[in-house]
Amino acid sequence: MPSAPLLLRNEYMSLRLLIVEDDVALQKMLTWDFEDLGYEVVGATNCKQAREQAANREFDLALIDYHLPDGTGIDLLRDLRAHSPRMPIVMCSGLTCAETASRAVTDHGAFEFVPKPVSAQALHQIFETALSKSEE
Numbered sequence: 001m002p003s004a005p006l007l008l009r010n011e012y013m014s015l016r017l018l019i020v021e022d023d024v025a026l027q028k029m030l031t032w033d034f035e036d037l038g039y040e041v042v043g044a045t046n047c048k049q050a051r052e053q054a055a056n057r058e059f060d061l062a063l064i065d066y067h068l069p070d071g072t073g074i075d076l077l078r079d080l081r082a083h084s085p086r087m088p089i090v091m092c093s094g095l096t097c098a099e100t101a102s103r104a105v106t107d108h109g110a111f112e113f114v115p116k117p118v119s120a121q122a123l124h125q126i127f128e129t130a131l132s133k134s135e136e
Contacts, residue, residue, distance in 0.1 A: 015060045018041075018044065018061070019062075027045065030123075037120065047068050051076070059084065064076055064077060065091075066113075089111060091104045094116035111126070
């Protein structure tokens with residue numbers, strides 16, 4: 001699969017992406033796809049793990065599932081936003097209504113809410129847009 005152009009932090013460092021997804025198989029697939037696109041990926045399967053990861057390192061982007069075993073993506077989004085106010089966060093779910101999606105974006109600062117299934121390539125394009133807007 002050909003790689004799309006990637007916005008790099010600088011010519012020596014790749015973008016650091018936190019993927020929070022409780023479906024381990026989906027998380028692994030996304031991790032592999034994003035690594036192929038040049039990202040440095042760290043995964044978490046629940047809110048607790050994601051908070052621990054965010055406390056120990058900085059991320060350029062986050063992809064968060066809405067439904068997690070120990071909370072909602074909105075709970076986690078608020079915590080990540082408090083830790084890294086400018087980090088673009090994209091939320092996704094296969095089971096969420098339009099009202100929840102709208103609330104995640106307008107009330108809680110998600111860059112975008114994406115319905116599953118979604119490809120890493122489509123997410124990559126969303127991330128590039130989010131990063132370009134965050135640099136304005």
